Amino acid sequence: MSDNHPRETPLPRIAILDIGIESSTFSPHRSDLDDFNQRRGDELLARYPFLAPGSPLREAADWVPLMQASAIPGGAVVPTAYDQMEAEILDLLEARGPFDGVFFHIHGAMSVVGRQDAEGQLATKVRRAAGDQAMISTSMDLHGNVTQELLEAVDLITCYRMAPHEDAVESWERAVQNLVTTLQTGSRPRKAWVRVPVLLPGEKTSTRIEPAKSIYAQVPVTEQRQGVLDAAIWVGYAWADEPRCNATVVVTGEDQAVITAEARRLAELYWDAREDFAFVTPTGTFAECLDQALASDLRPFMISDSGDNPTAGGSGDMTWAVARLLEHPAVTGGEASVLYTAIPDPEGARAAYAAGPGAQLTLTAGARVDHEHQGPVTLEGTVVTATDADPVGGKVAVVGVGGLHVVITERRKPYHLREDFEYAGVNPDEFDIVISKVGYLEPYLYGLAADWRMALTPGGVDQDLLRLGHQHIERPMFPFDPKMPDPDLSPTLLSPRVENDA
Structure with missing residues (x-):
């Protein structure tokens, strides 16, 4: 792997950025820089077994691992620590570019004190640094939050399909494979996005039991439809008090009619089951x-x-x-x-x-x-x-x-x-x-x-969310408003930033 690979190489140059923490805004704990485990270069590349030397994905691109900063879940991140990590990410993108693609690996529930949607804002800055032509693929935890700002900044997005997250590495690999595939084909998929006004703890949405077990079994079914590249359902993060916290469905692909219909179908499955979600154990x-x-x-x-x-x-x-x-x-x-x-x-x-x-x-x-x-x-x-x-x-x-x-x-x-x-x-x-x-x-x-x-x-x-006193989530929201009317689950269609070249 060369950090200064000639631009004329037939292999696409793909940067790897990895930053994540799950942050409770109800916890008095504050996450600082020393809470984050940081890796760079080959040490970061080794985090991904599917990019091992000789593997098909490793050989498909010139990988440039820039930075990882990840921490075990905790309280919201102090702004000075976040600003330092963000600055390094953006500096590295500028200094080591240009890039054809970016593997943007985030959690989706990182909160920064005094700010909202830190990851959506970071995605916008990464997009600005990488340029509109670069393809950005995002991998997330299924307990993350998806906003329109985040979706508009990235091209591809997916999340885990199991809770507990036994498929984490598989999900990372899917995000990378989707990135490589779209760079090879020149395709620019669309995204159908539905905000589902449900916010539940992961202990009520475990895929070990119903109804999450059957709902998440439908995700790969959607993914196999002609014209679909990826499908994902996010539970959202219940212990942050931000407007972005809710369940979300995103279906990605080139067939507008199919991805829109499938996004609505998955969203309706989740909404219709809202009262059936129960704790995974007594x-x-x-x-x-x-x-x-x-x-x-x-x-x-x-x-x-x-x-x-x-x-x-x-x-x-x-x-x-x-x-x-x-x-x-x-x-x-x-x-x-x-x-x-x-x-x-x-x-x-x-x-x-x-x-x-x-x-x-x-x-x-x-x-x-x-x-x-x-x-x-x-x-x-x-x-x-x-x-x-x-x-x-x-x-x-x-x-x-x-x-x-x-x-x-x-x-x-x-x-x-x-x-x-x-x-x-x-x-x-x-x-x-x-x-x-x-x-x-x-x-x-x-x-x-x-x-x-x-x-x-x-x-x-x-686990009793009503005891916490959320003030900033968008209402109405189940279970905070149990008698709320059925929401409009019509998908929002997001077009590619750059039209298809193929």
Whole structure:
């Protein structure tokens, strides 16, 4: 790969830009520059296995990986951090261009403090830097938001079709393949766009269950229609309070009649099912879920502490659930073994790590960022494990108080992969109850759970959306306005910026 590839090459030059975070505007957490993992050059190219050396897509273009900046979900991004990342993106496009195409990889739910539709505005600036002739293909999370500004700036757009997102890499590859194909054929597809006034959490729209399972099964059916290049349904992001937050359908292709009809069909399927969407597992208050877990013989029994889920944008440092566990005699008395993941607290994690396994200590931890519902908790117990091997969490310790084992991390992180627990030095299979700050269970946790409940706990990603107090979403919107009239689901047709050359 050459950064200064001669312009006369028969291969198209394609830039890779990758920036993303899922940002809860209801969380007091703020995402700063050091929250973003940044890659450039070959390190960024290696992120995409379908662009490995010798692969058909790698050989189809001259790939110029410019920049990646991605973070685990959190609060809104501080403007100075965002401005620095945006400036580098635009500078790189100008300095390394011209480009025939841009793979514009975003999440779709990045919020910046004091701004709205940061990704739509970024897309407009990327378009300006790349020029109207460049083909821009965008890949998104299905929990992202799609505005007209974003759609007008890009040529191609798609998103995941599974929740949990087991098809993420497949979706990225589809966006890249569509880009390469259109550059090879010279086609300039149209886009049929429908805003669907429904805003639901991902835990109610999992494709593991109905109705999302059947609705999303129709997406590839649409994609196979003659004259269609791609189809996508976005759930939207429920924990940001912006006008762009809602479900969306986009069908892309060259046959105007077909893409318009299919966009309307998919939108109507989603709207008609709005009252059928339900949580992916039985739910209840935290007390109810804990009582059910204690009474069950199934082990390990999983409980999702959903209101502070860091994979959805929660601060991750709430102590509300741990405070209730410390008050429960069956837990502190050791009648049941309970693993809780996790509380990020830099000072607490370092103190426990310094004390080392076996040390008795009194530790105050958590609620440094989000203390609206509960202040820091005091753990009087034993350091069970302590490690500094976690590349994300930093120093990590497990503190035992009776039957309760609490994971304390130096840096905020989710716990949903096997290696997360391995880094902490604990085996979740050995506990009666495993409580994790998560919503729907990621594949590893889903396979681990003998049974599962989702506790409807408070926090920045509260599953009860009506408790959050949205003020800026477009109304009427379901479920905020349950008796709203049926909306006009007629698609808006967006023509190519540059007419077909083929």
